[in-house]
Structure formats: structure tokens, C-alpha cells
Amino acid sequence: MPDRVLDPSVWAALDVASAGVVALAARKTGRRLDPKDVPLMGVMTAAIFAGQMVNFPVGFGVSGHLVGAALAAILMGVGPAMLMMTTVLILQCLLFGDGGLLALGTNVMNMGIIAPGVAALMYRALRGTRVGSAVSSFVAGWISVVVASASAAAELCFSGFPVEGVVWPILGWHALIGVGEGLVTVAALQLVWRTRPDLAPARVRATEPADAAEAMIA
Amino acid sequence: MKAAQWTLGALALALLVALLLAPFASTSPDGLETVAAGKAGFADRFEEPSVAASPLPDYQAPGIRDKRLSTAVAGALGTLAAFGLMLGVGRLLTIGRARGREPED
Numbered sequence: 024m025p026d027r028v029l030d031p032s033v034w035a036a037l038d039v040a041s042a043g044v045v046a047l048a049a050r051k052t053g054r055r056l057d058p059k060d061v062p063l064m065g066v067m068t069a070a071i072f073a074g075q076m077v078n079f080p081v082g083f084g085v086s087g088h089l090v091g092a093a094l095a096a097i098l099m100g101v102g103p104a105m106l107m108m109t110t111v112l113i114l115q116c117l118l119f120g121d122g123g124l125l126a127l128g129t130n131v132m133n134m135g136i137i138a139p140g141v142a143a144l145m146y147r148a149l150r151g152t153r154v155g156s157a158v159s160s161f162v163a164g165w166i167s168v169v170v171a172s173a174s175a176a177a178e179l180c181f182s183g184f185p186v187e188g189v190v191w192p193i194l195g196w197h198a199l200i201g202v203g204e205g206l207v208t209v210a211a212l213q214l215v216w217r218t219r220p221d222l223a224p225a226r227v228r229a230t231e232p233a234d235a236a237e238a239m240i241a
Numbered sequence: 242m243k244a245a246q247w248t249l250g251a252l253a254l255a256l257l258v259a260l261l262l263a264p265f266a267s268t269s270p271d272g273l274e275t276v277a278a279g280k281a282g283f284a285d286r287f288e289e290p291s292v293a294a295s296p297l298p299d300y301q302a303p304g305i306r307d308k309r310l311s312t313a314v315a316g317a318l319g320t321l322a323a324f325g326l327m328l329g330v331g332r333l334l335t336i337g338r339a340r341g342r343e344p345e346d
Contacts, residue, residue: 024273025286025287025288025289025290025291026289026290026291026292027286027289028277028283028286028287049330049334052331052334052335053334053335053337053338056331056334056335057335058332058335058338058339059244061328061331061332061335062244062245062248062328063244063248064327064328064331065248065323065324065325065327065328065331066248066251066252066255066324067251068323068324068326068327069252069255069256069320069321069323069324069327070251070254070255070258070320071323072255072259072319072320072322072323073255073256073258073259073262073263073316073319073320073323074255074258076258076259076262076263076266076300076312076316076319077258077262077263077266078266078267078268078269078271079266079267080267080269084269084270084275085269085270085271085272085275086266086267086268086269086270086271087271087272088266088271103331106327106330106331106334107327110323110326110327110330111323113326114319114322114323114326115319116291116293116295117293117295118295118296118297118318118319118322119295119297119298119299119300119315119319120290120291120293120294120295120297120298120299121299121300122291123291123292123293124291124292124293125291125292126291172272172273175273184283188276188279188280188282189276192275192276192279192280193272193273193276196272196273196275196276197272199272200271200272215251218247218250219244219247
């Protein structure tokens with residue numbers, strides 16, 4: 024979201040709200056994150072930044088790109104994921120002029136707070152059922168993009184844009200773009216989990232014969 | 242594989258994405274840009290630059306004529322910056338605990 028699209032009351036409120044939530048996420052991460060996982064957090068942030076540059080066509084002359092919030096949230100947890108997404112959004116804004124500075128809090132709210140939050144909730148809910156980790160991460164990726172876009176649509180409506188002109192078109196395109204997000208989320212997680220089994224959830228690890236015994240003992 | 246080696250491998254992979262895939266990304270408008278250009282009609286405001294000036298606007302490295310090469314260089318710089326910044330912030334946040342104390346739960 025660039026500057027000068029949203030009403031000042033909308034972006035100002037979101038700047039304040041996002042700053043507060045990110046501060047809480049930083050505090051929680053500082054208390055809970057294992058220092059040896061910091062390089063992992065750094066390299067996944069780099070991968071998400073690079074992945075966001077690769078727009079893919081979704082048909083009808085429209086493109087979409089990865090957000091990466093579900094990938095970050097499933098792998099690292101919600102607090103670190105919020106910091107990772109915020110880092111990407113700050114760099115995009117300050118180094119590349121992608122996304123406005125006044126609207127930074129808006130973009131952080133949509134892609135850095137709501138998207139990883141929704142992804143983590145959905146992933147956790149699905150993992151409580153018999154659904155496998157691949158399907159769970161696909162759905163988490165899809166829903167994170169759709170809900171983040173719904174939030175952007177709401178911000179536009181609060182800024183005076185006509186509801187019928189923004190809500191359904193935004194949700195429709197992002198329902199399509201979310202499929203790409205889901206696929207990339209699954210592929211990236213599988214790649215990480217297979218090369219770093221210590222990061223994989225127990226059920227994925229248990230499918231590897233060498234780790235099955237370990238899973239039973241634990 | 243040692244964790245440090247894995248991190249380097251993953252960083253190399255991220256750099257390859259920025260160097261080799263980003264220059265060939267779709268140039269079609271994304272979902273939000275499409276809606277802005279449609280009936281809602283706020284494309285003009287959508288294209289205005291940020292209030293803050295940026296050193297690598299539009300993911301282009303200055304001084305490189307070839308657009309794709311320019312994107313590749315800008316993308317690689319951004320990828321390294323993302324790694325460095327997050328590593329630095331992560332280290333700062335966990336600095337008290339990095340010296341021996343176990344993570345709280």
C-alpha cells in the first residue's frame with residue numbers, strides 16, 4: 024500500500040497500533056527465542072524478501088507474489104514471524120520505495136501482523152485434526168493472503184472508497200493469488216523440514232525411519 | 242549437516258532466487274494494483290511515490306542500464322540486507338540469553 028491512498032486517520036491509527044504489536048512481539052521473541060535459532064530467522068527473512076520479488080501470473084493479466092507470513096509463522100512461531108515480516112516491509116519501504124512510509128504501519132498490520140497471526144491460528148487448528156502438515160500449511164498460506172487482503176479492503180472502505188468497487192475484486196484476486204502462496208509455503212516448508220529434520224513437526228519426523236524410534240521414545 | 246552450513250546454503254538459495262528468478266518475474270499489475278486501476282479508480286494516487294526517497298527505487302540498482310541485471314543486483318543487495326538486519330535485531334533481542342542462560346518457557 025502506497026502513501027496518499029488511505030485517509031490520514033486510517034494510516035495514522037495503524038502506524039500506532041502496529042508499532043505497539045511489533046514491540047510486544049519483540050519482547051516476547053527476546054524472552055523465548057533460542058539464540059541458536061537467530062541465524063535461521065535471518066536466512067528465512069532473506070528468503071522471504073527474495074521470494075516476494077518473484078511475481079507470478081495468475082491469469083487475466085494479473086500477477087501475485089509471495090507474502091511469506093505463513094512460512095515464517097509455521098516455522099518460527101508468531102512473534103518471530105511478525106518481526107521477520109516487519110523487517111522485510113521496512114527494507115522494501117526504505118531501500119526500494121515499495122510501500123509508503125506513512126503507510127508502513129498499514130502494511131505491517133496486513134502482512135506483518137494479521138497474515139502470520141491468521142496463518143498460525145489456521146495451522147494450529149488444522150494440526151489438531153487428522154489433516155497432514157502439507158495440507159495444513161497450504162490452507163494456512165491461502166487464508167493468510169485472503170484475510171490480509173480483506174484487511175486492505177476494509178482500510179480502503181474506511182478511507183471512503185466504494186465498498187462494491189473494492190471488497191469483492193480484492194478478495195477475488197487474492198483468493199487466486201493465495202493458491203500460489205499456499206503452494207510456495209508447502210514447497211518451502213518441505214525443503215526446510217527435509218534438510219533440517221530437527222525443525223520438522225513430530226509427525227513429519229516420524230515418517231523418516233531413522234527418526235521413528237526417537238519419536239516413540241519421546 | 243551443521244546448522245551454520247545449512248544457513249549458508251539457504252542464503253545462497255535465497256540469493257539465487259533474487260539473481261535468477263526476480264529479473265524474470267511477471268510485470269503484470271498485482272491484485273491491489275488491478276483493483277486500483279479498475280472501477281474503484283484510484284490508480285493515480287496508487288502510483289505516487291512514497292514520501293520518503295529511496296536509494297534503489299522500483300528494485301533497480303542505479304547505473305546499470307540492463308533492466309534485468311539491475312533488478313538482479315538490487316534484489317541480491319536487498320536479500321543480504323534482510324539477512325543482516327534480521328540477524329542483528331535477533332542477536333540484540335536475545336543478547337542477555339546468548340551467554341549461557343536457557344530459554345524461558
